[in-house]
Amino acid sequence: MGAVDTDQLGSDVDLDQHGATWVMVCLLGAADRASAPSPAPLPAAYRGRSMTTPPSSRYEGAEDPYASAVVAENHEAPTGEGAYSAQAAAMSPEDEETARITAKFGRPRKTIWLVIIGAIGGYIMMMGMGTVLQLRLSIISEDTATATYSTATSLAALLMLPLIPLIGSLSDRTTSRWGRRKPWIVIGYLVATACFYLIGVTENPAIIVPAYVVGLTFAQAGFNAYAVIPVEGIPANMRGRVMGFMGLCGALAMSAAAYIASAFVGNTVLLMCIPPFLAIVCIIPLLVLYKDPQHTAAEVPQGGLLSIFTNFFVNPLKYPNFGWVWLARFLAGIAMTSFLNFFVLYLIIRLHNDPESAGKLAGHLSLMSAPISIIFFTGSGWLSDKLGVRRPLVALAAVIMAGALVMAAMSSNFTIFTVAWCLFAMGQAMYLTVDLALCAAVLPSEADAGKDMAVFGLALNLPTVIVPALAPTILGAHNDNYPLLWGIAAVFCFIGALLMPLIKGVK
Structure with missing residues (x-):
């Protein structure tokens, strides 16, 4: 299914196609370096411009001080400041944004390929770490494997809640010659x-x-630094489809990681090292070819360690769009966690299957929902970019998930539950794709993009801690009150859909 429960899907990685794509990206990068003019540095007046505001809107009635410094993708270099100013005046806001991003981060179309290649290994690493740890602990001792695994994952989840946004803030403040994101990825x-x-x-x-x-924790920190790149280096009108492909990689990564790990289960060192090694291999093209510009101390967020903690969260009163999107994402995260973490127990307790049969049924559900997730991860991102809208698709996805939860809670047999499962897969894939693009559209500023995207990540991570803690009380003494658990989750999800009209400035 989606990125929250990616162990429900499966796919193999086509290494030949991967290799061919890498070669193509290398050739593109070489051509860029050989033929592209060196972009002018960002003028001081342009630094810190909000990522969500079209460049022209900041300079209505006056000349954009950045207009003479950038060249739109697929446009010739200007012969003079006046020549480019005339050209910039005729640009659409989308072309002007592409011009700004091209000058600062390199050609967006090349960045797209680099991001997708990096997603393949990155998601296999993130989704496969739990799998390889379970296998390693089972090899050591089956009697203690479950307890040790629970301890490790619980401590990691609690530690990452404050640390990941903190590391995101440090990434935003990095002034290395290698850029702000690459050092943290490495x-x-x-x-x-x-x-x-x-x-x-x-x-x-x-x-x-x-x-x-x-x-x-460090793997998540490196992956989060990578995940900021499509926000910074890809224009908004291309971002939806890229987020869709990234979500698709996440949906398929767990099964791919399990398949790869099974080949090395006899060698414990390779078993544990293959996931991060694949992430390193797949991120090398981006590290070599992506233009991650160096920032001076004046260009990065100011203040020391104390200011990082005091500015940890974005003020929802000052930036209401950010607050509404975060809240809607948090409510959807509760719905996803409630359904995906407890559906196997539902098959056992409410539909009266033994654990072995429930495991087989879960596998059947995975196979049935796989093509649905693939279609809606890729299709919803493309449709969002094509129509230029985010909010209606996110709201529709939330309503679909809410309806699926109600159907699942009331199901009396596996057939009805299967329909609910497939509907949820559709809504989840759609939500996780377009919601990422919506998050990117409401970031308060480019300077804090790393920290703010990490804070958005908390909206999905917090439910994984909260829901398992509260669910036993909601389910009752017999652990069978799923209509109440999933009914509450459906209400939360529907409320998230109702929040979409409150978000202003984004279609």
């Missing part, structure tokens, strides 16, 4: 690889648990 992926190597060579739970917590 650090995160390398530390994760080292920690997982340590897990592969030891059998001591006292070492495995902290190694997993540190490794997963």
